[in-house]
Amino acid sequence: xxxxxxxxxxxxxxxxxxxxxxxxxxxxxxxxxxxLAKHGVCPALDYHWxxxxxxxxxxxxxxxxxxxxxxxxxxxxxIRNNLQDKLASARVTITHGEAARGLVPAIAxxxxxxxxxxxxxxxxxxxxxxxxxxxxxxxxxxASRVKTISYMDNILAKQEAMSQGYDEAILLNTASNVxxxxxxxxxxxxxxxxxxxxxxxxxxxxxxxxxxLEEFSNKFSITEKxxxxxxxxxxxxxxxxxxxxxxxxxxxxxxxxxxxxSITHKLSDLLRDRKNYI
Numbered sequence: 488x489x490x491x492x493x494x495x496x497x498x499x500x501x502x503x504x505x506x507x508x509x510x511x512x513x514x515x516x517x518x519x520x521x522x523l524a525k526h527g528v529c530p531a532l533d534y535h536w537x538x539x540x541x542x543x544x545x546x547x548x549x550x551x552x553x554x555x556x557x558x559x560x561x562x563x564x565x566i567r568n569n570l571q572d573k574l575a576s577a578r579v580t581i582t583h584g585e586a587a588r589g590l591v592p593a594i595a596x597x598x599x600x601x602x603x604x605x606x607x608x609x610x611x612x613x614x615x616x617x618x619x620x621x622x623x624x625x626x627x628x629x630a631s632r633v634k635t636i637s638y639m640d641n642i643l644a645k646q647e648a649m650s651q652g653y654d655e656a657i658l659l660n661t662a663s664n665v666x667x668x669x670x671x672x673x674x675x676x677x678x679x680x681x682x683x684x685x686x687x688x689x690x691x692x693x694x695x696x697x698x699x700l701e702e703f704s705n706k707f708s709i710t711e712k713x714x715x716x717x718x719x720x721x722x723x724x725x726x727x728x729x730x731x732x733x734x735x736x737x738x739x740x741x742x743x744x745x746x747x748x749s750i751t752h753k754l755s756d757l758l759r760d761r762k763n764y765i
Contacts, residue, residue: 492602511582515637524575534694542633564604574607610765614738617655620647624658624666626689645669660689665714672696676724685711695728726751
């Protein structure tokens with residue numbers, strides 16, 4: 488049993504929380520964040536907060552706490568669940584709240600939220616593989632820029648990749664350019680330059696992605712550009728990023744193996760040094 492927050496109240500994780508008419512449960516109207524906690528500190532909380540503000544605005548949800556309150560709740564949960572000295576992750580889920588049936592409620596409900604923390608597995612250097620899947624990302628919808636709790640396309644893409652023996656799925660957009668992974672952003676290295684798909688191509692504005700673009704461009708050439716599947720296959724190096732795994736080398740994409748990862752390792756070291764990341 489662990490302790491969680493439900494609407495600023497600590498309860499047992501075994502206690503029921505969400506009501507039958509919550510719009511997150513009935514319609515998937517909500518968002519979530521997964522946040523790394525290392526030795527009791529969330530090294531990228533400022534980036535998560537910035538994305539929460541943007542995502543909530545897109546979905547028409549009023550955030551039910553401030554950044555300071557979120558940090559305080561995360562700290563309390565880490566301590567109360569005895570995770571201060573461990574690598575942990577937090578899941579923050581916010582729904583639009585409880586309302587009568589219908590797509591658009593007559594009166595905006597009060598949002599509900601749940602925050603839970605979990606011990607994370609140690610970082611692994613195991614070779615990581617990915618494949619391009621049939622599921623497409625719709626880059627034209629604002630929802631492509633939000634970690635919504637309506638995650639079915641990501642689930643289907645991940646299932647497709649795993650059924651073929653791969654670790655991660657790479658989704659193309661409606662124009663057949665690379666968008667992102669089912670749980671990650673993708674970067675390619677070509678001739679010592681680093682490229683990643685833009686948000687306008689369906690890439691989720693990931694937290695580690697933002698750190699690399701905003702803080703590491705003075706050390707490396709990192710550019711947003713549309714990437715075709717052929718360009719991806721012809722890259723010198725490939726790596727994935729997300730908030731929990733940091734930077735992860737891709738050793739195989741479809742039937743192509745990638746032996747080089749020198750720039751990827753340099754980026755990982757810099758992320759660890761600058762942001763106390765894994």
